[in-house]
Amino acid sequence: MIMNRRSLLTTALTLGAMKAFPGLSYAQARPLVFATFTGSWEEAHKAVLVPAFRKANADAAMVLDPMLSVDQIAKVNAAKANPPIDVMLHDPGPALVAIGQDLVEPYPVEKSAYYKDLITEAQEPMGPAPFFQVVGLTYNPEAVKTPPTSWADLWKPEFKGRVGITNLNSTLGTGWLVEIAKMRGGSEANVDPGFKALEELKPNLAAVAANPGALATLFQQGQIDISPGNFNAIQILKARGVPVEFVAPKEGAIAFKTTIHIVKNSPNRELAFKLIEASLTPEVQTTLMNPPYLIVPTNSKVTMGGEIARVLAKDTAELKQKFVFQDWKKINEQRSAWIERFNREIKI
């Protein structure tokens, strides 16, 4: 083969361009892209899940691209035929949106070595749940001497002007309202009793935070003493020296499934499956259960330990008994109407 100067230059330029703009090269050559959540999730996945996946798959290239659920859905929607993401992570509400818009593939359950070990609530054929998020009561032990035991404690007169909640933008806010409605005889289809209860809560409300993160900072400022809160987020605050305690109310702690999905038309389908498998292994889930991550595991082979065993559940049986799962299909149907109603009615 004769190479003249021009063809050599063209080749060099092409190679250079492929290096500079990876999108130009073949789709298959793209590393596996996992869109995790930002913040503590990203830290946990970078430190535990990614190394475990690399070790099991001959150092396969992968990229963490942390973003919110809605952004994941928008990005995949914009390029359905050649999605920029291979694996998505979702809260229950957005997961149903992604499934409804035909953005995810069914999980190859029969190929999976760990799927059958998951507790039944985590076995989702469109994408299993490797982690639970748990919502219970959070309180400041310096101000609240007798630990609360029930959601109903938020209405006690002694907490006048001391209660914090979030609006319904978050999974936490919406899930909590549904639970309050259930406590007063409502359901996922009927949150009227929940709104009535909120009306009665108004004298106690010190703050309606814009998101769960903002709610957490209010404990730091002494703005509130008690609120519904996310177990994991509270443990992170506690580790930083903020006086907060988490307790599962006797009605049951609200558990949200965080599900993980293979994106439809992913060019890295096989690696995507392998990454999800890695997230389901008892080893990864055990490491993530321990400090500083304290993420609630879903594999029944994981022996509960530490703070999770102390505060939440000693084993899978107790976990199933103490956790409440909600029907997010029903919730999604009316969520926009609830958000509108919350906007209008909740003014303090």
Place this chain on the structure above:
Amino acid sequence: MGAAPASRDVTSYGMGLAAPLALFFLLFFVAPLLQLLWLSLHNDTTALHWGLGQYLHFLTDPFSLSVLGSTLLLGAEVTAVCLVLGFPIAWLYQRVGPKLQTIIILIVLLPLLTSVVVRTFAWIVILGRQGIINATLQSLGIIDTPLKLLYTQFGVVLALAQVQMPLMTLPLITALGRIDPNLDDASCSLGAGSWRTFFRIVLPLALPGVIAGCTLTYAAAITAFITQSLIGGGQMLFMPMYLYQQASTLQNWPFAAAISIIFLLAVLAVVSVFTTLGRMSRGYGGA
């Protein structure tokens, strides 16, 4: 667009140099804006059916209109606070020596060098129940129970005024610097008092700066998503949060797009009022 090559007029100028930026704006500002407009003209969330439904929904809904109204009002309050507090600083800047001038400009610019998120969190610490204000008032025995400052309109206005202050002060400093100090002396020697001099000489001449500062502060204050949501909380709804809720949580993009367009038009209307005032002031100043 460019100057005719035959008779090169030295006072004309070519637009060629602006072309790269114009192209950039066309691609990344005008095109997305048109897409937004296109999206807002659909009645359903999947954007298949054309119609004005989203606009009708907003404009006939008292709640949505009240959100728009409270946002525009918030902007007016913040702008007024910034103007009243910023004008004396700008005026002082023109009267003091160079050493103090450096200090003043540093103080004015300092907030711009810190992230908005950091400044807003600092305000949470200041306004909180056990914050600096409440702690001081309590230790002085002025109040018994802490005042509610965080998550109130007062708190939002205060924090926004501090965050946006440089946008007001800098144009004012420039405008006041252009006024000939001899005019003050002339006014005084002709028998006008300080206030009369201020209202008849300084203020009219500084009006272009006032208008520029007000426009900048106003636009920045009403769109300040971070400060509004962190200090205002989840129950004080302003347009940016309303928009975010519809687009992000509810995935109702056509309605969110319609909210954006309405918000944009409302802001443009306010800004054009400012500009008209500015044009009138020029006539006044020249008179």
